[in-house]
Amino acid sequence: MTDRNGPFGRLPEHxxxxxxxxxxxxxxxxxxCVSKHWASIFQGECMWQTAIARNWPSAGLRKRWPGPIPRGSARRLVL
Known part of the structure; x- marks a missing residue:
């Protein structure tokens, strides 16, 4: 089924x-787990970026996640 010469093996990765x-x-x-080729697709960033852009279109407006907030950069509000 997932042989490179089979119908799914000939499909382009995109x-x-x-x-x-x-x-x-x-x-x-x-x-x-079906094949090594499919596993490499799921490990790649393209798959995840496409899924994020499709499910949350506004997330695609920002190029990359800026990462966690560094320690000490948050200020507490004093009321």
Whole structure:
């Protein structure tokens, strides 16, 4: 089924990503176990960036997550 010469093996990676992001995320772990090629797609950043942009379009406006807030940079409000 996932042989490189089979029907799914001939699909370009960007089409596989489009198919995978339409499946429930709770099944992604099982799907990534089907083949090494599919596992590499799920490990890549492209898959996750596409899924985030599709599910939360406003998140795509920012290029990258800035990361956690550094310690000591937050100020407490004094009332």
């Amino acid at each position: 089409l596989l990503v489009e198919i995978f992001i339409r499946l429930p995320t709770c099944e992604w772990v099982q799907i990534s």
